[in-house]
Amino acid sequence: MEPFSPRIIAFCCDKSGYVAADMAGKLGMSLPESLDVIRVPCAGRIDSFHLLKALENGADGVLIFACHEENCQSLTGNLMVKARMDYVYEIMEKIGLERERLELCNVATNNGAKFAETVRRKCEDLRRLGPNPVK
Amino acid sequence: MRSSDDCRIAVFVDRCGGALSHLLDEGMITYIRGLPQVVSCEQHEDLSSPQGREELAGRLTEGGADRAVIVGGSPKAYEVSFRRLGLATGLNPYMVLVANVREGVAWVIRDDERAREKAKAIITKKISEAGLLSPILRKQVEVSKEAVVIGGGVVGIRAALALADAHIGVTLLTRARNIGGKAIQLAHFYDRPDDVSPWFMEQVERVTEHPKINVKTSVQLRGFEGYLGDYRVTIQAPPGKREVVRGSAVLLASGHDVVPNTGGIFDHRCFVSPPRMEAMLRDAGKSLVNEKGKPIKTVTFILDLVNETIKIDSANAVKNALLLRGNHDCTVYVVCRDVKVSLDGMEKLYRKARELGVVFVKYDDPPRFSLVNGQVNVEVKEVSTRVMGDEYTLSILSDLVVMSEKFIPSRDNEMLAALLGIPLPQEGYLMDDNPQFTQVRANRRGVFLAGGCRHPETLEEALMEAEAAASGVTQLLSRGIYEYDLAVAEIDPAKCATCLTCPRVCPHSAIVVEKYAPKSIYITAGYGEDFTWRAARVLPTQCYGCGICVSSCPTKAITLKHLTDAEISLHLGI
Numbered sequence: 047m048e049p050f051s052p053r054i055i056a057f058c059c060d061k062s063g064y065v066a067a068d069m070a071g072k073l074g075m076s077l078p079e080s081l082d083v084i085r086v087p088c089a090g091r092i093d094s095f096h097l098l099k100a101l102e103n104g105a106d107g108v109l110i111f112a113c114h115e116e117n118c119q120s121l122t123g124n125l126m127v128k129a130r131m132d133y134v135y136e137i138m139e140k141i142g143l144e145r146e147r148l149e150l151c152n153v154a155t156n157n158g159a160k161f162a163e164t165v166r167r168k169c170e171d172l173r174r175l176g177p178n179p180v181k
Numbered sequence: 182m183r184s185s186d187d188c189r190i191a192v193f194v195d196r197c198g199g200a201l202s203h204l205l206d207e208g209m210i211t212y213i214r215g216l217p218q219v220v221s222c223e224q225h226e227d228l229s230s231p232q233g234r235e236e237l238a239g240r241l242t243e244g245g246a247d248r249a250v251i252v253g254g255s256p257k258a259y260e261v262s263f264r265r266l267g268l269a270t271g272l273n274p275y276m277v278l279v280a281n282v283r284e285g286v287a288w289v290i291r292d293d294e295r296a297r298e299k300a301k302a303i304i305t306k307k308i309s310e311a312g313l314l315s316p317i318l319r320k321q322v323e324v325s326k327e328a329v330v331i332g333g334g335v336v337g338i339r340a341a342l343a344l345a346d347a348h349i350g351v352t353l354l355t356r357a358r359n360i361g362g363k364a365i366q367l368a369h370f371y372d373r374p375d376d377v378s379p380w381f382m383e384q385v386e387r388v389t390e391h392p393k394i395n396v397k398t399s400v401q402l403r404g405f406e407g408y409l410g411d412y413r414v415t416i417q418a419p420p421g422k423r424e425v426v427r428g429s430a431v432l433l434a435s436g437h438d439v440v441p442n443t444g445g446i447f448d449h450r451c452f453v454s455p456p457r458m459e460a461m462l463r464d465a466g467k468s469l470v471n472e473k474g475k476p477i478k479t480v481t482f483i484l485d486l487v488n489e490t491i492k493i494d495s496a497n498a499v500k501n502a503l504l505l506r507g508n509h510d511c512t513v514y515v516v517c518r519d520v521k522v523s524l525d526g527m528e529k530l531y532r533k534a535r536e537l538g539v540v541f542v543k544y545d546d547p548p549r550f551s552l553v554n555g556q557v558n559v560e561v562k563e564v565s566t567r568v569m570g571d572e573y574t575l576s577i578l579s580d581l582v583v584m585s586e587k588f589i590p591s592r593d594n595e596m597l598a599a600l601l602g603i604p605l606p607q608e609g610y611l612m613d614d615n616p617q618f619t620q621v622r623a624n625r626r627g628v629f630l631a632g633g634c635r636h637p638e639t640l641e642e643a644l645m646e647a648e649a650a651a652s653g654v655t656q657l658l659s660r661g662i663y664e665y666d667l668a669v670a671e672i673d674p675a676k677c678a679t680c681l682t683c684p685r686v687c688p689h690s691a692i693v694v695e696k697y698a699p700k701s702i703y704i705t706a707g708y709g710e711d712f713t714w715r716a717a718r719v720l721p722t723q724c725y726g727c728g729i730c731v732s733s734c735p736t737k738a739i740t741l742k743h744l745t746d747a748e749i750s751l752h753l754g755i
Binding site for chain 1: 255258281283288289290292295296615618624686688689725726727728729731733741743744746749750752753754
């Protein structure tokens with residue numbers, strides 16, 4: 047049987063995460079094909095309901111790639127999403143979803159390798175956790 | 182959310198010079214042609230080449246297509262140029278999408294079959310996303326060639342002159358009774374052999390006489406509002422009435438403060454501050470004498486007890502050490518933790534000082550001072566010799582000890598930050614929008630920062646900064662119009678509850694609360710039909726389109742024009 051390939055949704059900040067994702071591509075890093083990249087203008091654009099909806103609609107894991115703290119081009123975008131994630135964690139705990147399914151990763155534009163590494167590590171973690179029970 | 186049925190999508194497949202040939206083969210083209218709403222699917226070897234783009238420009242709207250999807254490389258590289266292509270044929274730039282199957286698929290997924298499946302999924306999603314697009318207009322506002330410069334120090338003066346020379350009218354506001362500021366304390370430039378004062382006097386004279394510059398002295402800032410093209414600064418000359426000064430852009434050059442360093446030093450005529458040293462050098466004839474007429478033979482500069490991250494002291498100490506050594510034949514010691522030479526030409530100056538015999542002494546523990554026969558004995562543990570085993574304690578018997586003053590953020594910074602909506606980090610200096618990319622710009626479009634309000638800097642650097650900020654203002658105002666895309670957030674006044682969340686979270690101070698909405702869903706019974714409810718409004722010229730307010734709004738009254746919730750939901754598979 048083929049190993050379970052977890053579906054990962056990655057929200058990528060246009061200013062850092064998406065460029066890093068591009069760089070991972072340019073470097074030819076291998077990424078799981080079950081990765082969906084969503085480009086957002088700033089991590090602050092991501093609402094808590096986007097995160098919850100992503101999990102509800104069958105994503106096994108959600109990753110957010112934002113700028114490093116105090117390095118956000120919109121000053122507070124990455125902090126806003128961090129605060130919203132805390133709220134989402136609370137809800138996830140209540141409904142019995144593992145905390146590992148949602149993660150924020152601060153990257154810079156030249157962190158292509160880190161991007162690929164994070165996605166692959168997440169993929170491994172989720173494989174261990176098993177599919178999203180909401181599905 | 183389903184897309185409207187009458188949209189017609191043209192798809193262009195870019196093989197990126199053969200890099201995607203294995204992925205975007207005939208089978209894929211047939212698959213794309215079969216998708217709903219697709220009217221045409223063309224393929225091209227290299228769309229990002231000049232010829233490719235030319236060809237694409239002519240064919241974007243072929244077959245009556247009103248939107249286009251380009252399948253190929255990363256949107257980061259080509260999106261902007263692809264978007265602009267359609268303009269000539271009447272296709273709105275924001276009706277063009279780029280599906281990334283190169284960086285996102287071809288180069289990261291090894292297995293060809295899986296890559297093809299993934300590419301199909303991405304293309305399908307992008308095509309249905311294209312159905313949700315709506316055109317975004319390009320707008321322009323008139324900006325008058327008027328600017329307000331706040332601060333009458335050397336930076337404000339330099340910036341005002343640079344602006345006035347670019348035919349921009351300037352109102353120069355200063356709290357002080359006269360323009361001038363602290364620069365007059367300097368005797369000489371470090372990077373050229375000139376005296377500062379004649380140059381400075383000429384600058385002040387030019388500002389007061391320039392027909393384009395209106396100087397207002399002894400005024401206090403009372404209010405600040407507006408946006409690019411129409412900033413309104415309320416000022417008051419304390420006993421007088423309030424007055425509103427208008428300008429299209431604002432340049433803040435309010436400077437920093439200086440306090441004497443008193444830590445561990447006793448009051449003695451041998452201790453002088455750097456400005457006093459400069460004055461002594463300016464007034465000195467052939468020989469340098471102290472107040473009692475005794476000649477000064479040994480001078481010690483003590484650096485880095487305060488201001489460890491600021492390079493002004495280093496520059497001034499090396500500059501003055503050279504003068505003392507060269508013109509007055511003094512023995513000069515510079516006692517410091519580090520000599521900061523990261524200034525233009527500073528390394529050369531430092532070298533020259535060493536060659537002339539200026540002694541640089543490095544310390545870790547602060548030096549100790551004692552009085553010996555009317556001279557100051559500076560005891561310092563020299564650390565640069567530590568590598569040889571022993572540590573030497575030097576006793577420097579000095580006629581004059583120059584103690585640096587402490588540079589602190591201006592006490593006005595807090596007020597300015599609150600009034601102008603500029604972030605104020607813990608250190609107390611006003612912050613640029615982005616320290617790497619937009620250095621002299623504040624977070625509000627049309628507001629610029631220069632000089633000591635950002636960080637204390639040497640005269641030469643501050644002048645450069647003033648010119649940079651002035652050229653930023655000139656760039657915005659010189660055409661008389663400012664053009665921008667309406668790719669911004671927009672608030673539906675009918676849904677706005679005036680909770681003031683969005684003006685609070687907006688990093689660019691682009692949201693104001695206005696009394697204009699005819700009604701609100703939260704309207705309370707008892708008010709008449711003509712009651713006007715206050716609602717928030719995004720100032721489109723100020724908005725950077727980050728979308729923070731959109732996801733913060735509790736009533737979901739805000740939409741981001743270039744990335745609506747519907748588009749994100751589509752990707753999430755809702």
